[in-house]
Amino acid sequence: MSVALAIIAFTFLGALALGLRARSGRQMSLEQWTVGGRGFGTLLVFLLMAGEIYTTFAFLGGSGLAYGKGGPAYYILCYLALIYVISYWLLPPIWAYAKARNLFSQPDFFAAKYESRGLGLLVAVVGIVSLVPYMVLQLKGLGIIVSTASYGAVSPAAAIWIGAAGVTAYVVVSGVRGSAWTAAIKDVLILFVVVFLGLYLPYHYYGGIAPMFEAIEAARPGFLALPERGQSAVWFASTTLLTALGGYAWPHVFASLYTASDPRTFRRNAVILPLYQLVLLFVLFCGFAAVLQVPGLKGADADLSLFKLALQTFPPWFVGVIGATGVLTALVPGSMILMSGATLVANNLYRPLSPAATDASTARLAKGIVPVLALVCVGFALHGGDTIVQLLLMGYNFVTQLFPALLASLMRRNPLTAAGAIAGIVAGVGSVAATVILGLSVGGLFPFLPAALQDINVGVLALTLNVVVAVAVSRWGALAVAAPGGRAY
Amino acid sequence: MHHLRWLALLPFLGMLVGPFFLNRVTPFVLGMPLLMAWLVFCVLGTSAVMGVIYLTDPANRTAGGTDSSGEGR
Incomplete structure (x- = not known):
């Protein structure tokens, strides 16, 4: 076993143990399982919400976007900041309404507000259909990261199976508490790794941030701004706005807002999170550093730019640390997605259609659906294709x-x-x-x-x-x- | 201090309208291409603006902050 693989395996087992222990003697009713008994303070809600940003997309896709597209990649700096601005006014009333009526999920909210079971069912179906590909993307990213960082010792398929099994285990046992605590380690790791990489790579290869951008501008004039046509300023503005509006419509993001114990949590986060997501700037630096160092990656391979550059720059143990960080960026959002998906099926499709359902039977069903949903996603990840x-x-x-x-x-x-x-x-x-x-x-x-x-x-x-x-x-x-x-x- | 919440429009203006005028690579600002530096400035500004709004929002002074009169005006 290589050093890199050992570090990845150790991190995975650590996250699994922490996720399983997070339950710590609580009875897992549906309310405890999905929304942590609505008792999370600023820090845990912050970690959950921030945890949903740093997905494999931010890690691989963000650097891949900078590498492949240049200037248009800047939009990932913007839409999140706008999401938080909107959240300041959007989340507290949703939270208060949901708490007063003991709601668990996004369709619950729509069904209650519009007094329409049909709307609740529709929202649940839209949510599930949207969540599955999002989970598949996390699993595919996980497979790529582990196989690259282990120097090919673990196949992508094996990594996907192991990752999905681990995340299923701690979601079933600990619910949202497991996600919050693994989000905590993940954030520490990703902060360290991304900031380090974003500074080290430009200094190592170009002698600084400014020389790097000057070199890119000299080699590919205009690459660092928006093109005249295609992904132009019009594209930039419309995409940023659309993405910002869609942010809180994701069922798993919606569900995490129910975990807060106090609506001031959201307002406080709206101040801090824009700064926190500037970490993505360093992700962009990594992608730009790769432009002239590992040229020629086309299409989907652009997402590998960060790892390709890391492999030729660092010793195996540090590649292992980067790989471990990447694994966590897949596991934490993955766990939130699985849990929300299972809650949607049990609480919003099964329950409204079967009058005999009780709280206990719905909670049991939700936990039973987690492995099924995970299997469906693994199937798509391995055989889904384009x-x-x-x-x-x-x-x-x-x-x-x-x-x-x-x-x-x-x-x-x-x-x-x-x-x-x-x-x-x-x-x-x-x-x-x-x-x-x-x-x-x-x-x-x-x-x-x-x-x-x-x-x-x-x-x-x-x-x-x-x-x-x-x-x-x-x-x-x-x-x-x-x-x-x-x-x- | 209700009118201060309109400051929240500034991040939208800066990020959505700014690129039409500042879509350039040069001059480099703090080593970054001009457009990127502008957007980073906007993100920092977003946090500052939300900080001002948070501090002056009466909804945050009531116990528990659940007072709905603080929202949606």
Whole structure:
């Protein structure tokens, strides 16, 4: 066993032990299991929310994006900061409403606000369909990281099986408490590793940050800014905004907000988290350092740029530390995803449809679903092929379609009815699926638009359609009720 | 101090509108390309703005902070 592999294995076992111990004598009711009894203070909520940022995407994808695309990669610095700004006002009312009614999950919230079981079911289905590809992405990243960092000693498939088994074990036993405590080690490790790499690599290869950027600008002029067409400033603004709106529509992120014991936690986090996510700047530095050092990685291989550069720079033990960090970036979000997915199936699909269900039977079912869901995700990760990329693209835009109905439900007078919200979400999700499957872009759909507007992210179109349909159906319903003799519904 | 919450629009303006005007590599600022340096500045500014809003928000002074009058005005 190589040093690198030993370090990765040790970290994995440590995280597993910590996750299993986090239960510490508590009775695991559904409320304890999914939302930690709503008793988490600022630090644990902070770690959970921050933990969801530093996924394998941030680690591999962030550096890969900088390496492959250059300037457009800057958007990952921005959308998270905007998510936190929105969270300051969005989360406290959601939290207060959920606490008062003892809600566990995202569909619970929609179903209660709109007094519509149908909407709850729809939101649950959208959530599950979006979560699966997200989990598959974590597993695939895990496989790549472990096989690269172990110098090929462990195959990606073996790493995926072991990782999925470990995360399933501690999710079933400890629920959200396991995730919070493994998030704590992960964050310490990633802070150290990413900041070190982001500074060391530019200094080692170029003699500093400024010389690195000057060298890149000399070799590839304009690479460090946004291009005129394609991923232009219009693309940048529309993508950043869309991603920021979609952030809190993810079911597992939504679920983590229920863990807080006090809404001030969110407001405090809205101040600190923008600074904390600047760690991503160092991830970008790593990707840029690789541009001139390991040139020629194309397409999906761009995501390997950080590891390729690390392998040619560092001794095995440090490659092992980087690999271990990468493993944790997959496990922690993975555990939140599995738990939310299982809660969605048990609490929001099974329970509303089976009147005999009790709290205890729902909790048992949720835990039973975790391994099944993990198996489904492992299956996709090993045999999914390219379809998973399409699913992921859809997943992100799918959950964003929940945002208009969420925002409207928090207004003093909700302008949307349940029927309107359902119609809007269906229209939005349908058009996202259509545009992704048919590979459409705004420019392709509306070739007559001015050149600049053709770069708008196609997700904006779906969101607009969503809002228009939702408002139209809500209005039409209200008119039908108000009309003389009209007996709608 | 209610009007201070409008400061929250600044991060949106800086990040979404700024790139239209500052989409350049040079001059380098603190060693970073101009656009990147601007966006980093915006992130730091976001934290500062949210800090000011947090400190002046009456909702954070009530016990438990659950007073809904502090939100959604």
